[in-house]
Amino acid sequence: MSGARRVLRWLAVRLAGAVFVLWSIATLIFFALRLVPGDPALAILGGPGSQASEEALALVRQEYGLDRPVSEQYLLAMGRLLVGDLGTSYSLRQDVLGLIAEQFWGTLLLTVLALATAWLLALGLATWATRGSRAGRAVASALEIVAAAVPHFWLASVLILLFSTTLGMLPPVSVPGPLGLVLPVVTLALPLAGFLAQVMRESLADALESPFALSARARGESETGVRLRHAVRHAALPAISLSGWAFGSLISGAVVVETVFARPGLGRSLLKAVTDRDIPLVTGIALVSALAFVLVTIATDALDRVADPRLRGS
Structure with a gap:
């Protein structure tokens, strides 16, 4: 074929x-x-x-x-x-598609920034866990487990208490501008980063002991070069495969985060629609969120095939 x-x-x-x-x-x-x-x-x-x-x-x-x-x-x-008719919102008396269009981009920006932040944090934790001393590896592994297990609502409360109430560095609710995104993005990203770091750590450790890494060292490649040019790419493959699922989990987490930080978006609108029994709006938000998840999953599968030559023939 x-x-x-x-x-x-x-x-x-x-x-x-x-x-x-x-x-x-x-x-x-x-x-x-x-x-x-x-x-x-x-x-x-x-x-x-x-x-x-x-x-x-x-x-x-x-x-x-x-x-x-x-x-x-x-x-x-x-x-x-x-035919693409999502109906009219019961509670707001407005076209559902128009309402979703108003809220969609705020939630998309939040989830994309959170996914990028989670990736960077996960890569940092995985690198620390495989490169540091035994004590450093133990601390990094503990941080991964704790981050992955922390609920969004609890983490949001702690971050507001620390950075808003105590230090006064960041606003406790989402406001226009970059500062208003910091706490919501970190709240969404940290639990996901802990999970991705666990996956990447195992893959990175295996990659560093693989034949291609040993061959690169034998050719005189530095340890940093082995990590950056060879091991990181292979270690990222499982995390790339999980990015579609991760995007879906971030959309569901946005319900809590947008509510806690009073941030406009699909998550906050969905919670209100469920409370009001607004069937057209609930259906519309769920379908648009599912469509975004499906498209991201397809894009992730395509990226996975590009990054891993073994999948191109399947």
Whole structure:
């Protein structure tokens, strides 16, 4: 099979998988939200405090198709999604696609910066753990484990207490400009950095003892050269493979981080939409987040194939 046909087949398989994932998520959200106690019609009219009459509730159910059988509601919802119609937010009375477009770039910037920061921290920890003394390796390994296990909400609280309340160096909530991004990015990045560092440390240690590293040393290559030119590339392969998953975990972590730091974004909007039983907005945010995750996963797989020649023939 030619290289072009192999790439097209690989891409077709990934795109088919992406469509299946998006359909599965839309189906799961549709039925899960209908299992939540409460009347969607009441949520549309402003919640329990609106004191809506039965006549008003009946009219809303008819307008939104909530009086139809669940199977018919499902088919209508899937049909709208096929043409890119995410509907209108129940609570905000605005087009869902427009609302998501307003919040998406803030969350994307936060996650991309957090992923880049996590990579740099992980590489630093992995290098320290494989290059330092026995005590240094033990400290680096302990830091990796602790960082990976720290919950986002607890870490955010500690960082606010230390850098905002005590030292007064950074704002406790997200404000416009670079300073407003520092604490949210670090909060998202540290737990992921701990996990990636553990993976990279093992790969880096194996790479430094591999035949190509020994051959490079025999040719007179310095230890720094062996690490930078040979070992780091091989050590990064498992972390590259995990970057798609890492991006997804950062999107889910953004729900907590954006709420704690009062930062506008998809995560904070999703939490409010779930609280308000805003079915169109919940569905739209979940689907856009899933689509971003799928696209990043495909890009990560492609990068993995470029970095690892052994995968190019598969």
